[in-house]
Amino acid sequence: MTHYDYFVIGGGSGGVRSARIAAGHGAKVALAEKSDLGGTCVNLGCIPKKLFSYAADYGASLEDMKGFGWENIQADFNWKTLVENKNTEIVRLNTIYQSVLANAGVTIINGHAQLLDEHTIQINDQTITADNILIAVGGKPRQPHFAGAEYCGVSDDAFHLDHFPRRVVIQGGGYISVEFAHIFKGLGAKVTLLYRGDTWLHEFDHEMVFFLKEEYLKQGIDVRFQSDIKLVTNERNAYQVHLNDDKIVECDFVLSAIGRVPNTENLGLDAAGIETLPNGQIKVNENWQTSKDHIYAVGDVSNNAPLTPYAIAEGHILADRLYSKGRVRDINLDLVPTAVFSGPPMGTIGISEEEAKEKHLDYKVYRTDFRPLRHTLTSNSERTFMKLIVQKDNDKVIGCHMVGTDTPEILQGIAICMNMGATKADFDRTIGIHPTSAEELVTLKE
Numbered sequence: 142m143t144h145y146d147y148f149v150i151g152g153g154s155g156g157v158r159s160a161r162i163a164a165g166h167g168a169k170v171a172l173a174e175k176s177d178l179g180g181t182c183v184n185l186g187c188i189p190k191k192l193f194s195y196a197a198d199y200g201a202s203l204e205d206m207k208g209f210g211w212e213n214i215q216a217d218f219n220w221k222t223l224v225e226n227k228n229t230e231i232v233r234l235n236t237i238y239q240s241v242l243a244n245a246g247v248t249i250i251n252g253h254a255q256l257l258d259e260h261t262i263q264i265n266d267q268t269i270t271a272d273n274i275l276i277a278v279g280g281k282p283r284q285p286h287f288a289g290a291e292y293c294g295v296s297d298d299a300f301h302l303d304h305f306p307r308r309v310v311i312q313g314g315g316y317i318s319v320e321f322a323h324i325f326k327g328l329g330a331k332v333t334l335l336y337r338g339d340t341w342l343h344e345f346d347h348e349m350v351f352f353l354k355e356e357y358l359k360q361g362i363d364v365r366f367q368s369d370i371k372l373v374t375n376e377r378n379a380y381q382v383h384l385n386d387d388k389i390v391e392c393d394f395v396l397s398a399i400g401r402v403p404n405t406e407n408l409g410l411d412a413a414g415i416e417t418l419p420n421g422q423i424k425v426n427e428n429w430q431t432s433k434d435h436i437y438a439v440g441d442v443s444n445n446a447p448l449t450p451y452a453i454a455e456g457h458i459l460a461d462r463l464y465s466k467g468r469v470r471d472i473n474l475d476l477v478p479t480a481v482f483s484g485p486p487m488g489t490i491g492i493s494e495e496e497a498k499e500k501h502l503d504y505k506v507y508r509t510d511f512r513p514l515r516h517t518l519t520s521n522s523e524r525t526f527m528k529l530i531v532q533k534d535n536d537k538v539i540g541c542h543m544v545g546t547d548t549p550e551i552l553q554g555i556a557i558c559m560n561m562g563a564t565k566a567d568f569d570r571t572i573g574i575h576p577t578s579a580e581e582l583v584t585l586k587e
């Protein structure tokens with residue numbers, strides 16, 4: 142029986158980083174992965190999504206080019222080319238992950254790992270023991286349950302469709318539904334986006350989300366709130382989506398994006414005595430320990446933030462704490478920037494105005510919305526929105542929310558400033574870069 146210091150189950154963002162760092166600190170490490178290395182982010186999430194999103198942006202800019210003098214623009218979109226090129230890039234990334242782990246000295250085992258008890262793992266025909274175990278198996282799309290759900294796809298399917306769907310109905314009001322609405326719309330489809338509540342992305346600043354909704358409506362995305370799927374039928378080579386208000390929308394693809402669930406089946410959690418929450422996530426404490434001290438969980442399988450950079454940070458810090466003899470990487474896990482790659486994209490960090498109100502904070506709001514220079518010569522009516530929330534007693538910027546081209550790129554810099562405790566006065570004494578949209582952030586008036 143082979144014994145390892147550290148056995149990592151799952152070769153996604155969190156697992157790969159943790160295995161590599163632990164091996165770098167001298168631990169004997171193995172990593173089990175039953176599919177391609179890179180996890181959701183590389184194979185069925187962030188990377189292919191962002192590539193599709195770029196494709197959608199190019200599509201949208203064809204019309205904008207005319208105002209800048211480009212004439213007779215003729216472009217046909219070829220879905221197959223996009224999917225094939227995306228697949229090639231993913232294979233390249235899988236290979237990089239493989240060599241990163243191998244170069245660090247991590248033993249990679251392809252197969253499904255199952256815990257037999259709190260120190261023993263079964264994988265293929267091997268039985269392995271380990272001192273410490275990390276569960277980083279991620280999640281998968283939640284399957285819908287209405288009648289005709291078998292005609293619908295989830296985000297995994299959207300990356301591999303044989304044909305480009307000309308009419309798409311999307312269910313859900315989270316990151317994935319809003320991002321795919323932009324993708325399919327930008328690539329030329331007619332898109333209907335259904336959300337069962339009043340405000341999608343409701344954990345974000347509502348003013349920002351409202352602004353994004355207006356942008357979607359201007360583009361002709363059929364956004365419907367208080368709307369959900371009752372049943373789906375399949376007739377005349379199309380799908381008929383029957384809604385709860387008895388309306389019917391016909392389409393070529395129904396995408397259900399109603400959240401994700403942890404990948405914990407056949408993992409042997411019971412055999413190892415690991416507790417889960419009612420939603421299936423593995424419950425961890427602030428040290429990523431499960432109910433067994435030496436078994437850890439990071440990433441989407443746990444009850445922490447389901448974001449790639451967060452999982453990477455968790456995996457890294459954990460490996461440092463276990464094997465670095467005190468050299469632990471300092472990462473602030475309390476202030477997490479995030480972006481929704483909608484069109485235009487949305488970036489956000491810190492507190493929303495709704496949270497500030499709920500916490501009875503004494504705050505000031507600075508906001509602007511404007512037509513960016515890039516659209517002054519186009520017929521595109523897209524606008525940009527920026528909002529800062531500033532705590533009154535110490536002048537600290539505690540929230541930054543933006544919708545507009547490049548806002549996720551801008552936000553990364555703002556995140557550093559906010560991590561350093563920047564005040565509104567710090568923003569104000571910074572010289573702008575002209576002409577940019579970002580310069581608005583240093584000239585905001587109450």
Ligand code: NDP
Nearest residue numbers: 313314315316317318337338398399400401447480481482
């Ligand atoms: P989210 O959890 O963000 O949103 C799920 C949406 O589906 C919510 O609007 C929810 O409504 C709705 N919903 C849930 N159950 C049902 C149901 N039975 N019927 C109808 N609607 C339902 O999930 P996503 O799938 O969009 O994304 C999963 C996670 O992946 C995100 O939380 C995010 O962390 C991560 N992600 C990050 C990205 C990024 O960083 N850019 C991109 C994509 C994903 P309600 O709000 O009313 O419950």
